[in-house]
Amino acid sequence: MIGTVSRPVISGFPDASVAVPEIVVKLAGDDTITPVWENELGGLTFRLDGGPDGATRYVKWAPPDTPELNLDDEARRLSWAQRWITVPRVIEHGIDDDGSWLVTLPVPGQSAVAPQWIVDPTSAATAVGRGLRMVHDTLPVEQCPFDWSVEQRLARARERLSDGEQLVDRLDPDQHPDVSDPNALIAEPPPTDVAVVCHGDACAPNTLLHDDGTFAAHVDLGSLGVADRWADLAVAAWSTVWNYGPGYEEIVYDAYGVDPDPERIAFYRLIWDIT
Template identity: 65%
Template sequence: MSSRPVISEVPAGPVPVPDIVVALAGDAAITPVWRNELGGLTFRLDGDDGARYVKWVAAGTPEIDLPGEAERLAWAQSWARVPPVLDHGTDAEGAWLITAAVPGRSAVEPRWKAQPAIAAAAIGRGLRLLHDTLPTDRCPFDWSVERRLVRADERITDGEGPADWSPEHQHLGLTETRVRLGEPPTIDRLVVCHGDACTPNTLLHDDGTFAAHVDLGSLGVADRWADLAVATWSLDWDYGPGFDGILYDTYGIDPDPQRIAYYRLLYDLA
């Protein structure tokens, strides 16, 4: 079984609410719904005019670009099922992004963890729909290997190494890993990738069908295996082993071990 430390989760205890989120909420009720590994927070705001979501990240967190995510969502919403952007901004404390609520519930909610085969199928269909629908020739955003290797090298320079990687990669040395990353497989098919196609970032309708994609801060043009490798890897973390074949079947593709291994390693380091 693939294993990985929990790096993002629904907050289990009290969460300090940033001042800007309090101000943006007004009279709406504030519920923390997600915390990522870098300290970014997502809150649901429930008011008389319906529900909204606010993502917030502290200043000085370069890995999370909320203004960039706002641009990507605004571009993608012409073709894909994604949350509409209501507002975004920055101040001395951090950045925030407000989106409208969309129908559907996260694929890591208890209901779908209890029915992982249904969820895996919906994730596969949703990913295929995204890849087939978003126009690569009109996409201004890049998620290429070359761009991502810049970030991988920055992390290595900052002292990150095997102890910081997933268990599958910890046996590799820095030199061997960098050599592998420098030899990417040929492109199978260029698409507009989600950029973080992990299980929590797909929403499902109550009937188990695909509803929407969320968290598109890294959306950009890349080989479709950059998404597929991570989407199936994430199934292991969230549901346990044995469901990747369902995702591949509903997407409509056979596994490609070489590309899967490469893009999982790149995701881990970049």
């Protein structure tokens, strides 16, 4: 059984009706259910408001058979990271035949792709870079039990491939026009620049800003793990093109405090697309 609510226009999504999974309806009780995000794999995020205690909660839901959206993995990573940085606090999580879910408390701030920041991309891109630097400087590599290395990402991607499909078959040549032999690049990654605990999906929508434009927090840490800092940086800067248009990548690097590294940027964007 599912319910339906009218989906508001958020981050450019069209106004439409979205199916609310039964577990979300059950978790909500008498709360108001507001859909706030949908990803390309069918994952949904809902805000629950107006319960007896007046508290707001968020529910992430993933359909079955989507290993890329492992909410149990995300719950473990959030519980680990909350000792050092501001992340959503886990209330509960679970799985059934219809999908999996993760319930968290809210964190302060609005997404860097909220309407007020879409029209102020310089502030948003600055917060993306500074927030990422804070995470990289704060989370302790030596205590992190999670891995996001190139080897681990490629191994997991190969596990998910259908018979006969190759990693390079997933590559969009329009995004990587200068890559003539992706297999060779995969086989020889550049040496690690600086090993950090990476966010794992440091795109602009997952960065939250305070009303004054300063960095507030991160969400969607399901892939958090140790890797080269450029695994995050290359994609964080790239995401400004997708969300704001060209011209803001350099702002991310400046705010982070690093000069662009063309070789590592190209490599980690290639890995992002393939995996």
